Amino acid sequence: MRRREGASIGGKIFDVFNYTLLTVLTICTLYPLIYVLFASLSEPTLYMQHSGILWKPLHFNFNAYRLVFENPMIIRGYLNTFIVLAGGLVLNIILTAFGAYALSRKGLRYRKQLMLFIVFTMFFNGGLIPLYFTVKGLGLTNTLWSLIIPQAISAFNLIIMRTAFEAVPDSLEESAKIDGANEFVILFRIMIPLCMPVMAVMLLYYGVSHWNSWFNAMIYVQDRSLYPLQLVLRELLLLNDASSMATGASGGEVAVIGETLKHATIIVATVPILFVYPFLQKYFVKGAMIGAIKG
Secondary structure, X not given: OHHHHHHHHHHHHHHHHHHHXXXXXXXXXHHHHHHHHHXXXXXXXHHHHOOOOOOOOOOOOOHHHHHHHHOHHHHHHHHHHHHHHHHHHHHHHHHHHHHHHHXXXXXXXXXXXXXXXXXXXXXOOOOHHHHHHHHHHOOOOOOHHHHOHHHOOOHHHHHHHHHHHHOOXXXXXXXXXXXXXXXXXXXXXXXHHHOXXXXXXXXXXXXXXXXXXXXXXXXXXXXXXXXXXXXXXXXXXXXXXXXXXXXXXXXXXXXXXXXXXXXXXXXXXXXXXXXXXXXXXXXXXXXXXHHHOOO
16 A cells, blocks of 8 residues: 555656646747737837736737738738648649659569668758759749749658558558559549548648748749748848838838837738648647558
8 A cells, every 4th residue: 555655646746747847848838929929919119118028918009910911012922922832732742642652662663772862862962052053944033933843842751651651551452453443543542541641741741841931932032022921021020121011101100110010920920820730730640650650
């Protein structure tokens, strides 16, 4: 009885420690986002005078959000980002699925050699300058295609999906072939439906990558009307150019509202991807594990 009581007390102490640690980590993780949200909803003059921790908005004020949505650069940046996101995801999923299915077939000649070449690209590449000249030589610079085609396939995602396809029992493929199914039927009617958790994870990985991407746009795109949202946000935050973002405000208003305007732009750029994640979260662990462990 003493041993059981001792183990029970030790287990309770361990649980309390874990819960406390996880609570602290959760607060440390969430507070920066909460701070930005409260700052974006604060009265600009009060926020400029405030210092330290922000526990609530300082007199609710939505002027920063009004100026954000009145600015054509934000709206145009959203549109460009959604175009890249939609076009990129379609191309990513199709090419990754085709490549993963081919590499998962045991009868494919030189399969191991091809996988070695693919893994090699995860550690070594030609560098930024050769990539830029390649994109320029294809005539993709200063177009949205330069943000889609060079990122068409991720070697890491390809390996995860290939491993998931390999875990599907061979008997399903054999029975489908007896019924006259070709490779496309097997891929779209057997492999992809059975690996939907992995497909959901791929959508999340590729989607977040496209949504957060700004470096490629900075390199390949010079036309400001083609800037994605993250590059517009970068200009606002790093170049401190609040006046270009608040086209509907007077000079004095911009000077006061500049800081809250930055925070509002961060929230506007972050919230969409935060809303998408909960719908895919239930597939995330299962899909990553299916793709990480060979059946």
